[in-house]
Amino acid sequence: MTTQSQRPRTISAWIEVLDAVRMPAFAINHERAHQALRQSNSSIREIADRIQASPVLALSVMREANRTSGERVAPAESLEIALSRIGLKRTEELLLNIPSVQPADIPLPLRQIIVISQQASQQANGLFASRLARLWQEIHWGSLLLLSPMWPMVAAYPDIFQAWEERVLANGENAATVEMELLGVPLFRLCLAMAEHWNLPEWIIQSHRLLSSDRQMLVKALHIAKENEHPLEQQQHLDNDPELRRWLTHPGNTALMANGLAFAAHHSWGSPHTLRWQRLIALYLQVPLPELQQRVHQQAVINARNHPLPGPWQPAVGLLWPWNSRFQLPRKAQAQKAPPGDIESWRKHCAELLQSQTPYANRHQLAHAASQALLAGGLQRVLIMQPDALENRLTTLVASGFPVETSKFTLNGNQSPILRKLLEKPLKLRIDAKNSAQYSALLPGKLKALFNSDHLFMRSLGSNVSLLIITDQNGLPFSDARLQLCEKTLQCIDRAVANFSR
Structure with missing residues (x-):
């Protein structure tokens, strides 16, 4: 990360720096554009179609065409005009100077x-x-x-x-x-x-x-x-x-x-x-x-x-989210560490959960104990819900780290393919920055609006799925140590659910 003192601070300085930046292009688009340029029977229209698939390549060609044109010549308004002005040989030379990079990089x-x-x-x-x-x-x-x-x-x-x-x-x-x-x-x-x-x-x-x-x-x-x-x-x-x-x-x-x-x-x-x-x-x-x-x-x-x-x-x-949802929300800097957990308290809660003779009179008491263990392990928000198979509905047992009204939060189990899978049998799902785009569209809009997080852990428990736990760290990514602690806590809760069921 650059500091402000390392950046330009005037327009002339910015222009000098930005002019020298070599922006990368996606490797697959880069290769397809080169193939079209190398094929002698490719038309200008076909070459333009290949190049315009990459906005970075298209910008580079347009910039070059307009940079070399005289003051009396109007700027090229399209890629085909730009290609005609600079020629295919110069275009190929230009593309060779653009880094070809995989999207993830x-x-x-x-x-x-x-x-x-x-x-x-x-x-x-x-x-x-x-x-x-x-x-x-x-x-x-x-x-x-x-x-x-x-x-x-x-x-x-x-x-x-x-x-x-x-x-x-x-x-x-x-x-x-x-x-x-x-x-x-x-x-x-x-x-x-x-x-x-x-x-x-x-x-x-x-x-x-x-x-x-x-x-x-x-x-x-x-x-x-x-x-x-x-x-x-x-x-x-x-x-x-x-x-x-x-x-x-x-x-x-x-x-x-x-x-x-x-x-x-x-x-x-x-x-x-x-x-x-x-x-x-x-x-x-x-x-x-x-x-x-x-x-x-x-x-x-x-x-x-x-x-x-x-x-x-x-x-x-x-468009799948509640209408007034905001897609960029306040969150702590990614480099900031999540608050540490209370290990001693975590051990006590887990020991209670692991008792073979269940100390819980009902599911609400069990959910509360599970929530306390997860919070002691460093998690910041915990939502524990119970499914109602007859109504296909999930109701909240415990909502820690949320406003008071979240205690009335409900979900329709049929509205999301992810929820349906989690309710069919015990499963876990970890969502992070790498797969959030893949899973986001499959989550209920109400749930996304509640958590606003790219880093989420979901776990269904019980042989017939009697609990669903959803937890995160207020949007911060899970460290390896925190992830291991979360896994261990969920194992303890799973044992407690099994004991309670018996």
Whole structure:
């Protein structure tokens, strides 16, 4: 992790550093692009299709084409134009200088911001390209590359993106204050400078110029868009302000709106920021808000299907969660150690659980003892539930580390394939950063909203499954020692359940 003193603190210094960053590309996309370039019968369209599968490769070609073009030549608006300008030989040389890396070896923040850009491109293509068919190339590349000035920054300093997510999205700190502290300069002013330096398409430069210094029209349009239930009043406002109407209908705004929506949905579908961008797009397209939201959700699912990259968060997964869920939540730094457990108390609780003559009069007493043992072992949150086979429902016996109202928390056993498996027979499931994307969509939304954790331990106990235990460390990863202690505690609880059943 870099310290702030090691980072550039001025726009000119940032440009010098970011210009020299060699961003990695996914190995499989890198190889396919090379194959297309080596095949003599490949058309420019076929080569462009292979290259555009990797946003990093596409950006490198676009940058090179626009860097070498003269001031009087308009920036290349598409990859095909860029390839024609620099030629296939130069393109192959360019790609040889780009590191070819397996996805798992690329920093997660870089993978995440590229997924956000792909999400923006999918939204733009799905919402606007059919209506503005002649401009689909500009819409596609403008929306995909709008955030590209940030990519080398995130590649070189991944901790910056993580800190920004934590402080701005999760903790709600002022974005401008955080950006000045992390970067030394306003983020969108830096993006504008990078876009101008790379001579990126004009729509991208216009968007960053608007965000960095000229938001008046955007603010006025957002204000009118808020009256989405009164379309006639909206139209009257636009008719009374021809300058605003011309600005709003400019096709270059599609890239800005798609990226604003993608970034907002990265945090929450039900947030005011997401609703604000959805209203603006509904006003732009002249469609009712519910219809627009349905289209947006469909495009999010298509994007997740087209880019099934392990690790990064896909907003489509959040569609399965409760509507007001937030996908980035406050959590302690990953490097921070979880609070130590009370080993002496843990031993006493486990000794009680292991008694052959059960000391528990009912299941509530057993669940309470199990919870105390897990807490003494260093776990921070423990939810113990009992299944009701007749109603296919799970009710809470003990909820430690949660608000008082969690004692009434219930789950439907049929709503989740993971719950169904855990209730069929005694099983355990450990969820961590490596497999959370795989299992997240299979967990009940209510449960994900309760735990908000990428690191979770689930265990069903009893020959006929009489208890389900779900526990974590407030979002912190399990250390090997803590994981072993958790396993031992669950073995003791399993023995106690067996003794109680007899």
